[in-house]
Amino acid sequence: MKENPTWFLKSHPSGMPQTDNWDLRDMPIPDIEGDQLLVRTQWLSVDPYMRGRISPAKNYAAGLAPGDMMRGGGVGEVVSSNSPHFAPGDIVTSDHFGWQSYTVLPAQSATRVDDTDAPVQSCLSYLGMPGMTAYFSLLRSGAPKKGETVLISAASGAVGQIAGQIARIKGLDPVAIAGTDEKIAWCRELGYRTGINHRTTQDIVADVAEACPDGVDVFLDNTAGPAHDAAMLNLNVNGRVVVVGTIALADRFDEPDIGMRHLRQIMIKRACIQGFLLDDFEADYTTAKADLLSWYRQGLLKTREDVSEGIETVPEAFTRMLRGENFGKQLVRLD
Numbered sequence: 001m002k003e004n005p006t007w008f009l010k011s012h013p014s015g016m017p018q019t020d021n022w023d024l025r026d027m028p029i030p031d032i033e034g035d036q037l038l039v040r041t042q043w044l045s046v047d048p049y050m051r052g053r054i055s056p057a058k059n060y061a062a063g064l065a066p067g068d069m070m071r072g073g074g075v076g077e078v079v080s081s082n083s084p085h086f087a088p089g090d091i092v093t094s095d096h097f098g099w100q101s102y103t104v105l106p107a108q109s110a111t112r113v114d115d116t117d118a119p120v121q122s123c124l125s126y127l128g129m130p131g132m133t134a135y136f137s138l139l140r141s142g143a144p145k146k147g148e149t150v151l152i153s154a155a156s157g158a159v160g161q162i163a164g165q166i167a168r169i170k171g172l173d174p175v176a177i178a179g180t181d182e183k184i185a186w187c188r189e190l191g192y193r194t195g196i197n198h199r200t201t202q203d204i205v206a207d208v209a210e211a212c213p214d215g216v217d218v219f220l221d222n223t224a225g226p227a228h229d230a231a232m233l234n235l236n237v238n239g240r241v242v243v244v245g246t247i248a249l250a251d252r253f254d255e256p257d258i259g260m261r262h263l264r265q266i267m268i269k270r271a272c273i274q275g276f277l278l279d280d281f282e283a284d285y286t287t288a289k290a291d292l293l294s295w296y297r298q299g300l301l302k303t304r305e306d307v308s309e310g311i312e313t314v315p316e317a318f319t320r321m322l323r324g325e326n327f328g329k330q331l332v333r334l335d
């Protein structure tokens, strides 16, 4: 039995990350000092933003160097605490979990998790970062008006599954782009009117035109790539494109940006393309979480998780998500 198995970045990936870009090493269970907590990890979240963190390319946040421990969102039980605000047995979440069984957290990064309303890991999906990304990207950046058509890529994933349901709650007309027929069927169950399988389509531009006969008013671009081009070519006058993520470029992070395409469409349609970063909405997280929890309690938010078991599986869970093999929010359970 290992004491504290921990994943370290071994090398920056060239192209699509592979599991051998990481090293699993056994580490001692760390001591805490200052205002810190020692936490036994129960759940880890693997997220597309981590692709940027393991690349030397310039990003909105500092990246990791080979030899650094991987970090990300997690949930766990406090084992020992130097903070008056937390006691052993508390369940906490933080963005600073290491990819390891026992982790040291700065107390100010931790939030106590209440499991009265929803399972603890929901703070890593619909009641946390992905849920709030869906909320703010659609309702603030997308600025939709009732009845408008909202096209959403990666529609069955952690962000997309919530965005489609919020769109339905707000009286919009959501249309999905996802990578399998099963995912499209799930999107319909969530309230998406229809969907396009971007991996089997012969002509994604024509399929978006058929699925959105009145054109696209808001495009939540979770992927970049061909879905982006198809949305641009079906955009309505005054359309809004919210660039939330570029996961379709996961295998070319270190290459020069290919630049903006369909520039004429922006002019012809007087469209707006806006980049989105969740951190910019921090002042309003409480409002978003309250709305998401209220919809969840009313049974208006269905969710799906894709759970991988054990600390050994973290890099595989991450890389399969980049390949689109996850179905719902990709999590790793350690307990």
Ligand SMILES: NC(=O)c1ccc[n+]([C@@H]2O[C@H](COP(=O)([O-])OP(=O)(O)OC[C@H]3O[C@@H](n4cnc5c(N)ncnc54)[C@H](OP(=O)(O)O)[C@@H]3O)[C@@H](O)[C@H]2O)c1
Binding pocket: 047, 048, 049, 129, 130, 133, 154, 155, 156, 157, 158, 159, 160, 177, 178, 179, 180, 183, 198, 222, 223, 225, 227, 243, 244, 245, 246, 247, 248, 249, 276, 277, 278, 279, 321, 322, 323, 324, 325, 326, 327, 328, 329, 330
């Ligand atoms: N800007 C922000 O603040 C922020 C915050 C959170 C998330 N995001 C972004 O939101 C997007 C979705 O994140 P998530 O956590 O919800 O992930 P996710 O959708 O649960 O998982 C990623 C999905 O991306 C799709 N995908 C992978 N490769 C693709 C490709 N080449 N072309 C098209 N689709 C591809 C796959 O779905 P299919 O099977 O449908 O292809 C895969 O399931 C990501 O781009 C992420 O970076 C941004």
